[in-house]
Amino acid sequence: MKLKSFLGLALLAATSAFANTPVYLDATKPIEERVEDALARMTTEEKVAIIHAQSKFSSPGVPRLGIPENWMTDGPHGIRQEVLWDEWQGAGWTSDSCTAFPALTALAASWNPEMSALYGKSIGEEARYRNKNVLLGPGCNIYRTPLNGRNFEYMGEDPYLASRMVVPYIQEVQKVGVAACVKHFALNNQEINRGVINVIVDDRALREIYLPAFEAAVKEGGAWAIMGAYNKYKGQHCCHNQYLLNDILKKEWGFDGVVVSDWGGVHDTKEAITNGLDMEFGSWTDGMRFGASNAYDKYYLAQPYLQLIKEGKVGTKELDDKVRRVLRLTFRTTMNPNRPYGSFATEEHAMAARTIAQEGIVMLKNDNNFFPIDTKRVKRILVVGENAEHRMTIGGGSSSLKVKYELSPLKGILARAKEAGVEVVYKTGYASPAVAEQDVKGAVAPEKIFDLDQLRAEAVEAAKDADLVIFIGGLNKNDGQDCEGNDRKDMSLPYGQDRVIEEIAAVNKNLAVVIISGNAVAMPWVDKVPTIFEAWYNGTEAGSALASILFGDVNPSGKLPFTFPVKLDDVAAHKLGEHPGDGVNVRYNESIFVGYRYADKEKIRPLFPFGHGLSYTTFEYGKPTIDSKTMTADGKVTVSVDVKNTGSRTGKEVVQLYVADKKASLARPVKELKGFDKVELAPGETKTVTFTIDKKALSFYDDKRQEWIAEPGKFEAIIGASATDIKGKVAFELK
Ligand code: BGC
Secondary structure: OOHHHHHHHHHHHHHHHHHOOOHHHOOOOOHHHHHHHHHHHOOHHHHHHOOEOOOOOEEOOEHHHOEOOEEEEEOOOOOOOOEOOOOOOEOOOOOOOEOOOOOHHHHHHOOOHHHHHHHHHHHHHHHHHOOOOEEEOOEOOOOOOOOOOOHHHOOOOOHHHHHHHHHHHHHHHHHOOOEEEEEEEOOOOOOOOOOOOEEEOOHHHHHHHHOHHHHHHHHOOOOOEEEEOOOEEOOEEHHHOHHHHHHHHHHHOOOOOEEEOOOOOOOOHHHHHHOOOOEEOOOOOHHHOOOOOOOHHHOOOOHHHHHHHHOOOOOOHHHHHHHHHHHHHHHHOOOOOOOOOOOOOOHHHHHHHHHHHHHHOEEEEEHHHOOOOOOOOOOEEEEEOHHHOOOOOOOOOOOOOOEOOOOOHHHHHHHHHHHHOOEEEEEOOOOOOOHHHOOOOOOOOHHHHOOHHHHHHHHHHHHOOOOEEEEEEEOOOOOOOOOOOOOOOOOOOOOOHHHHHHHHHHHOOOEEEEEEOOOOOOOOOHHHOOEEEEOOOOHHHHHHHHHHHHOOOOOOOOOOOOOEOOOHHHOHHHHOOOOOOOOOEEEOOOOOOOOHHHHHHHOOOOOEOOOOOEOOOOEEEOOOEEOOOEEOOOOEEEEEEEEEEOOOOOEEEEEEEEEEEOOOOOOOOOOEEEEEEEEEEOOOOEEEEEEEEEHHHHOEEEOOOOEEEOOOEEEEEEEEOOOOOEEEEEEEEEO
């Protein structure tokens, strides 16, 4: 055959092969066409198969059609180790040690959406490399009480801050072709009785406090998946909740992705069919410590569903809707040939984790500019506290990680001190039960293993001749602390830490305290300690990030994403509402007055307010100005303020805009966060920060009319460096 005619034939063959490519396999076709084509080819059995798990973290694809499985992974701070097919236990791989990113409270404390984007991109790449197409995170439940064991996985007490921070995380994860599965929708604000408790909350609080971050995640972030919560709302489990999933999420917000159940969060086949759930995970297997193993066929959305269809008791309308959503997920992720390949446990990711950690560490107090460490004067540092060495990437529940490495605070300080020629001595000072025991019920109390008096005495003795003492304590992700499945009992530091701090303060005034936690803790010794940091769970590079702040290589710029109350009684959920409820219901009587909204209302002075965080430099705020004193309902006003670095170091300041509604037909918070901007300023430099206020920023949810309302009248734009450090105000009127 002549070359020309051979080529012609080959071309013809190729074109007709292409012409025969089924639409669902043709990535040039719109996703919705691919979805409909695949759906039309599937049997009912295949459809039911793809809407429930086949293993602890995966669901089947359609092998006959070449449609791959879905693989989920926790989330939200790193890619969880591979576990056995039907167990929580590790599979023993040697190639699954990940980068641990800072916990989401730390990210929120950066008040920097760019950090959120960096986080999303990096963790998305790790998920992608490990062939996971759904990342179980981020979490954006609101911080209602400092006792919630899972607050560390969330983004603080304010719906606006959480909204601004959750969106870039999702967008960047999904750019890598991995779905973000935002969790836990909704009202999952405590761990005690989480599987049964029914939340009673008014519509205003639901709309103004608990839903906005999820709404932003869906509408702005474009999340491809969302996880239902364990708890109930309106008497119905949130994983199959008509009002939350069908009425609000799918109808009102137009969510076109999949609703994934929390693991073991499904309780009823009929409700699961009709009330908006799309994929069922974690039911009735040994991993949940009840039921039978390999029981996937018995899942609520497995054989029982198929049976109902076969008997004609339910139709397939809902099934097709669920399958469409699962297919959409597949085409967006695994069957998108253009998605990148990802990368795993790279130096670049470790550095991203470090940068985020550095931006999130909050300097709470620094009397007389005690810090950064002056290495000309300080030649001998005593580090005290178990958290200087305790591994924080392990524990806490489902976010527990197997990491490539975790640089502890002590190691970070040692390395940095060595460079500066400073000696470091370490004493534990107190001790918690061994990590290995943290899952064991009735773990041996620390005083039974260690002599706590002796540990404390050794630390106090060593403190006497140290130039500087750095106490590194806080919580540690053990059961009953910052840990899934349980809440804290009170706000105090565990394991006798208060006494260690008090006794050290009595012998050495040069004492700094570093709290590692995801929650506010009580500080009865606050006036005796000149410098205090909140350093969160910072992951892989926790130690180097902390050291860079302590030694002043990096200027602290984090701000609190939640209020540190003096005591539990200052928290509305405890004073007015309930926690943990009566075992059946928990009433959020405090309504919209959560966090600083309550402190403002009752004029309660917090230990450290929302939005608070200090720097090694100083900032001076000018007088805020507004471009117009009046605003129309469809218009906007612009508020500007000059901020100047008046110190001698480059630093970043988070400028906050709060809006106050001076008179309204319904009770409104004294003020609410409606804008923030983190600006970097060199010494002497001034920048103008500008905020735009629109109708949305002035609106409240009118529960009678069931809609958002901006009432004409007087408002104030308030510029603050925190919720209590107010720098200036400008009045305006909505016409
Ligand atoms: C948690 C989820 C997690 C899931 C899978 C559940 O217990 O609530 O956040 O993603 O387990 O590990």
